[in-house]
Amino acid sequence: MASEHGVRHFQEELEQLKARLLEMGGLAEEQVRLAVKGLVERDRDLIDRVLVSDEPLNALHIEIDSRCFTLLALYQPMAVDLRAIVAAVKINTDLERVGDLAINIAEAARQYSSHLPVKRLIDIPRMATVAQRMLRDALDAFVRRDTDLAQGVLNEDDTLDALKTQIFRELLTYMLQDPATIEPALDLILISRHLERIGDHATNIAEDVIFMVSARDVRHHASESG
Amino acid sequence: MASEHGVRHFQEELEQLKARLLEMGGLAEEQVRLAVKGLVERDRDLIDRVLVSDEPLNALHIEIDSRCFTLLALYQPMAVDLRAIVAAVKINTDLERVGDLAINIAEAARQYSSHLPVKRLIDIPRMATVAQRMLRDALDAFVRRDTDLAQGVLNEDDTLDALKTQIFRELLTYMLQDPATIEPALDLILISRHLERIGDHATNIAEDVIFMVSARDVRHHASESG
Numbered sequence: 001m002a003s004e005h006g007v008r009h010f011q012e013e014l015e016q017l018k019a020r021l022l023e024m025g026g027l028a029e030e031q032v033r034l035a036v037k038g039l040v041e042r043d044r045d046l047i048d049r050v051l052v053s054d055e056p057l058n059a060l061h062i063e064i065d066s067r068c069f070t071l072l073a074l075y076q077p078m079a080v081d082l083r084a085i086v087a088a089v090k091i092n093t094d095l096e097r098v099g100d101l102a103i104n105i106a107e108a109a110r111q112y113s114s115h116l117p118v119k120r121l122i123d124i125p126r127m128a129t130v131a132q133r134m135l136r137d138a139l140d141a142f143v144r145r146d147t148d149l150a151q152g153v154l155n156e157d158d159t160l161d162a163l164k165t166q167i168f169r170e171l172l173t174y175m176l177q178d179p180a181t182i183e184p185a186l187d188l189i190l191i192s193r194h195l196e197r198i199g200d201h202a203t204n205i206a207e208d209v210i211f212m213v214s215a216r217d218v219r220h221h222a223s224e225s226g
Numbered sequence: 227m228a229s230e231h232g233v234r235h236f237q238e239e240l241e242q243l244k245a246r247l248l249e250m251g252g253l254a255e256e257q258v259r260l261a262v263k264g265l266v267e268r269d270r271d272l273i274d275r276v277l278v279s280d281e282p283l284n285a286l287h288i289e290i291d292s293r294c295f296t297l298l299a300l301y302q303p304m305a306v307d308l309r310a311i312v313a314a315v316k317i318n319t320d321l322e323r324v325g326d327l328a329i330n331i332a333e334a335a336r337q338y339s340s341h342l343p344v345k346r347l348i349d350i351p352r353m354a355t356v357a358q359r360m361l362r363d364a365l366d367a368f369v370r371r372d373t374d375l376a377q378g379v380l381n382e383d384d385t386l387d388a389l390k391t392q393i394f395r396e397l398l399t400y401m402l403q404d405p406a407t408i409e410p411a412l413d414l415i416l417i418s419r420h421l422e423r424i425g426d427h428a429t430n431i432a433e434d435v436i437f438m439v440s441a442r443d444v445r446h447h448a449s450e451s452g
Contacts, residue, residue, distance in 0.1 A: 058445070058446035059446075061445070061446070062443055068312075069308065072312070073304055073308055076302040078299055079299075082299055083295070086294075086295065086298070086312075089312060089315060089316070093316060093430075172408070172409065172412075176405050179401070179405065182401050182408065186398075186415070219284070219288070220285075220288065
């Protein structure tokens with residue numbers, strides 16, 4: 001990538017790649033939002049729509065992967081640009097999994113809607129809101145190369161973990177009191193796990209951003225202090 | 227990578243990278259094996275050993291990532307070699323997650339061991355055996371560039387799914403009959419989900435192998451027939 005011309009082209013292509021990743025993140029986030037809305041409102045039509053809406057996400061996944069390979073092969077980027085492309089490959093994988101998790105949530109929501117509701121759902125929508133915000137912030141951090149924002153995403157993970165534990169404990173009391181709630185409560189427990197994993201993917205993205213910008217590896221903190 | 231010299235060095239480094247990935251796969255698989263052994267034998271010491279043994283895996287994860295960046299930056303590989311390095315980056319991530327899942331299994335096994343056993347465990351060790359074999363085969367397929375072996379891994383995923391469903395149904399009957407089994411049965415259900423996800427990671431690796439060798443994307447099958 002010696003010439004001025006090559007550098008400009010690379011930066012343009014990189015901007016397009018980032019725009020595609022944002023688009024994919026938006027689609028994945030929307031799928032999660034709709035799946036949880038379908039769960040809360042017991043809206044079978046909405047749930048079914050989520051279940052058949054993974055096509056655009058899958059097409060973007062393949063397109064972004066292919067853009068990354070083209071950028072690596074044509075421009076042979078170095079240093080922060082190389083790290084940005086490799087981060088994009090990883091982020092692309094994370095976003096595809098988020099789309100899969102939205103489908104998993106919709107499947108469990110479908111099951112849940114065939115039983116009487118266990119309780120009014122408050123903490124699960126709250127978890128979804130946190131997970132969606134983490135995802136959005138992680139992608140913004142990638143586009144703006146903003147390590148502070150990425151660090152904020154890492155800190156949010158504890159919120160999600162606390163909500164998951166609270167949901168589990170509460171549902172367990174319902175199950176112990178009334179066996180009729182066991183099946184639907186299990187659906188809700190699994191949904192809370194899916195949301196936790198969406199937060200994990202946002203965390204992965206945030207870690208990739210910090211590595212991309214600073215070449216500092218924030219994974220496996222324990223090994224640093226040990 | 228014009229010179230003969232450069233090509234030879236690259237191939238040597240690539241072989242070393244593959245050896246490190248195999249080593250990491252071996253460690254991850256061993257962690258899964260020990261966590262499930264600890265569960266079945268209700269061996270608290272073994273479970274606790276798994277819980278503190280993620281250090282070597284984490285160190286390898288960082289080392290392999292760094293090797294991949296060095297290979298991309300120094301040799302600027304093309305075509306199948308480029309795809310092999312990008313595949314290695316992804317596989318490295320998958321193996322790290324398998325290590326995390328072994329820890330999750332050990333955590334649930336620890337919880338489980340504080341209750342009376344729900345039943346003799348047969349299907350969970352069976353799931354573990356299938357998942358471990360899938361992981362081993364997927365890595366062997368990567369090293370040997372063997373797409374038939376990779377395809378075999380993709381086919382095994384249904385076995386894992388069937389076992390997971392069977393485990394869920396059986397545990398549900400226990401929970402409905404006796405509330406005292408609810409908590410430990412939940413631990414087993416979560417463990418079966420963790421094992422399913424280990425199979426998912428093996429599947430990811432197998433798909434990367436097929437893409438690396440043939441540049442054919444086998445992900446999102448539905449979109450091809452649609």
